[in-house]
Amino acid sequence: KAGVTQTPRYLIKTRGQQVTLSCSPISGHRSVSWYQQTPGQGLQFLFEYFSETQRNKGNFPGRFSGRQFSNSRSEMNVSTLELGDSALYLCASRLRTSGGEFFGPGTRLTVL
Amino acid sequence: GQQLNQNPQSMFIQEGEDVSMNCTSSSIFNTWLWYKQDPGEGPVLLIALYKAGELTSNGRLTAQFGITRKDSFLNISASIPSDVGIYFCAGDSNNAGNMLTFGGGTRLMVKP
Numbered sequence: 755k756a757g758v759t760q761t762p763r764y765l766i767k768t769r770g771q772q773v774t775l776s777c778s779p780i781s782g783h784r785s786v787s788w789y790q791q792t793p794g795q796g797l798q799f800l801f802e803y804f805s806e807t808q809r810n811k812g813n814f815p816g817r818f819s820g821r822q823f824s825n826s827r828s829e830m831n832v833s834t835l836e837l838g839d840s841a842l843y844l845c846a847s848r849l850r851t852s853g854g855e856f857f858g859p860g861t862r863l864t865v866l
Numbered sequence: 867g868q869q870l871n872q873n874p875q876s877m878f879i880q881e882g883e884d885v886s887m888n889c890t891s892s893s894i895f896n897t898w899l900w901y902k903q904d905p906g907e908g909p910v911l912l913i914a915l916y917k918a919g920e921l922t923s924n925g926r927l928t929a930q931f932g933i934t935r936k937d938s939f940l941n942i943s944a945s946i947p948s949d950v951g952i953y954f955c956a957g958d959s960n961n962a963g964n965m966l967t968f969g970g971g972t973r974l975m976v977k978p
Contacts, residue, residue, distance in 0.1 A: 796971065810965045855899075856911060859908050
């Protein structure tokens, strides 16, 4: 069974631009979560989607948004990029309500 | 910000030695997870713990879910060079939906 895939793997943007990242969960997994990883703040939860609905949201500004499609694939969008948005963005999927999440390789976003 | 205190932040050990790391929290979690992250990759799930007091092994790795549900421990026996990486603990409150809280990570370095 294929793992979680994320595209693109690397991205360079400039301040003020917007970006869309894509995630395909493991087949059969309906829950998709997004995390931001930075050296200073570590791994922080952004939001979780289940059956196309946002079920949980972390403490990030409204510039960070996401959605989930009927095939469970998910996208996250960051508008009006800031330098501090440079990070590794990780997507994770899980099969059940409890149990561990399985992470993709991440998208490395650099904002110049 | 992070709510899990993970220790130690880094370890430099000799091949063959045993390793111990732990996470403590001010909050109760219903699930504890341990992940390993290699450079340029997403975290990989090592062990999942679901019950207070539970002790679970995965090869040379053993993890325990603390009785108070506010802490967890990971031990690695007879370390080998490929154990190098960053180990993260994560707690899941399993409330409606999913939202993992991560520790700051333990960077493990193994000297052959």
